[in-house]
Amino acid sequence: MKATGIVVEYNPFHNGHLHHLEQSRVKTDSEVMIAVMSGNFLQRGEPALVDKWTRTKMALNAGVDLVIELPYAFATAQASDFAKGAIFLLDALKCKSFCFGSEEGSLxxxxxxxxxxxxxxxxxxxxxxxxxxxxxxxxxxxxxxxxxxxxxxxxxxVDLSKPNNILGYHYIEAAQMLHTQIQPKTIQRVVADYHDDAKASETIASATGIRKILFDDNDLSAIKPFMPTTSLDALNEWQSTADSFGSWERFYPLLRLIILRHTKESLAQCAEVTEGMENAIWNAATTCITFQPFMEKIKSKRFTWTRIQRMLTHIYTEFTWKQLREIELPTYIRPLGMNQKGQAYLQSIKKDLQLPLVSRVAASKDNKLLQLDIKAANLYYLGLQSSYGQQMVGSDFRIAPIRI
Known part of the structure; x- marks a missing residue:
């Protein structure tokens, strides 16, 4: 079976993602679509709106055949390392091609x-x-x-001031530097740019615009035009069960606690914290009781909002410079979910895989990268500050890959 890979966050899965998925299948003439998806923390340095299991269900219900987790160390990295980890996994999974969305649209x-x-x-x-x-x-x-x-x-x-073009460039760069045989393809983004607000007259909105509606209005019906019914159903189920969506505003009390239990010197040991930012972060945490004022207090021309959020993510998970420097490439393949076609494809390549396939976390819990994923997942659930979140701590050991 011919497989094509895509790199995704699905935060949440919307009509633009559906367009990309369907066009990728057509453009590459592939039978199997494999998504390498970030876990509970994302590349822009923020908690996912809903957890990786809910986003996996969204993906499978929309037509993805196999969902693989991108390990935390790559999912929360700068664009070049994010791309390197994702392309390495897609190549390891024997994909013939990978297809990314871009503002440019021309390979x-x-x-x-x-x-x-x-x-x-x-x-x-x-x-x-x-x-x-x-x-x-x-x-x-x-x-x-x-x-x-x-x-x-x-x-x-390519215009490298555009966010998806930047990621696209790094996918191409990663494929070249890793000496892979995987062939790149690109599809032009339609209607909404990455940071655009959602507009009532359109059926495709950016994930950023959709999240803004949810956080501003807490109204799921308002995002109905922008996503498949299965995604909306998943968000409704999450809201009724988990009580809250993931965001730094929600996580800030725990983030603040973690910052203040550190010294400034120990904060500086966390990955991406540099140039004295530990002082600004610690000082702001002593006075700011909510996230937005906290960020405004430490924002500077030197560091983008995203870069600071990545620092905070690594402080929250206590991921250090030492750990970061020891990591080169993913060391395992972890399926989060699959349909029958995805399962058949995985079975067909299983004997040829160069990386271990981790379906049961307990069997591979000593892997350092996997330990990071488990820790990040547990801290994500605690950050939700709900009874559901409390119950989900340790769920990586209890939940098997989803099958539909």
């Missing part, structure tokens, strides 16, 4: 961009370093350096 432009930055790597990195010394953020330095090395280029290039 040719991505390949030209990769060639340009590879050929000009030294001058590009020097420009980034010089710009960062001037006090601007890393993403802005990347964009300005890119403008410098591409100013006289006539071939089509």
């Amino acid at each position: 040719r432009a991505f390949l030209h961009t990769y060639e340009l930055l590879t050929e000009n790597e030294a001058s590009y990195n020097l420009a980034i370093s010089t710009l960062m010394k001037e006090g601007i953020s890393y993403p802005k330095a990347l964009n300005e350096a890119y403008k410098l090395v591409s100013k006289d280029v006539s071939v089509p290039l």
Whole structure:
């Protein structure tokens, strides 16, 4: 069976994701669609709206055949490491191709961009370093350096100021650096950009826009036009069972407790905490009783909101620089769910897999990456501050991969 991979968060699964899934299947002429999906914490450094099991059900009910968990260390990493972990897993799963959504929509432009930055790597990195010394953020330095090395280029290039283009570029980069045979494809995003608010006249909205409606209005009926019925049903079930959606506002009391039980020196040992940010984070936690004022107090031109949230995620899970530096690539394949086609595909490649297949966590609990996933899941459920969350602590040991 021919398989195509996609890299997803599904936070939550909406009509834009459904379009991407269906078009990826058509564009690659594949029988099996495999999604590598982030667990309970996401690449922008925030808790998922609903847990990985609920998002797995959304994916399977919408047509994904096999859902694999992207380990915490990669799911919460900067774009290049996020992409590296995901593409490595899709290649390990014998996917013939991977297909990503982008604002660009042209694979040719991505390949030209990769060639340009590879050929000009030294001058590009020097420009980034010089710009960062001037006090601007890393993403802005990347964009300005890119403008410098591409100013006289006539071939089509990708706009690397767009979030999905950035991820797409890193998927291409990862596939090249890992020397994989997996073939890249891209599909242009339709209607809503990554951060757009949802609009009543449309049926496709960004996940950001959908979450904004939920947090502002707490009204599930208002997001009905933007997602499949099965996704809306899953959100309704979650709300009635879990009582609350995952967010830093909800998690902040526990985050604050964790910050203040540390010294500033020990906060500096947490991954991505750098350049004295431990002082700003600790000081803000002593005075701010809710998350938004806390973030506004520590925000700076040097660090983006997302970068700071990733610091906070690693403080929350107590994931350290030492642990981060010891990690190179995923060390296992963990299925979260599958349908009959996905199960048949997994069975057909099982003997050829180069990584262990983890269906029962208890059998592989000594794996350091897996220990991080289990810890992150438990802390996610505690952060919900509900009886359901309390009951779900330890659920990685109790819940088997979902089958539909």
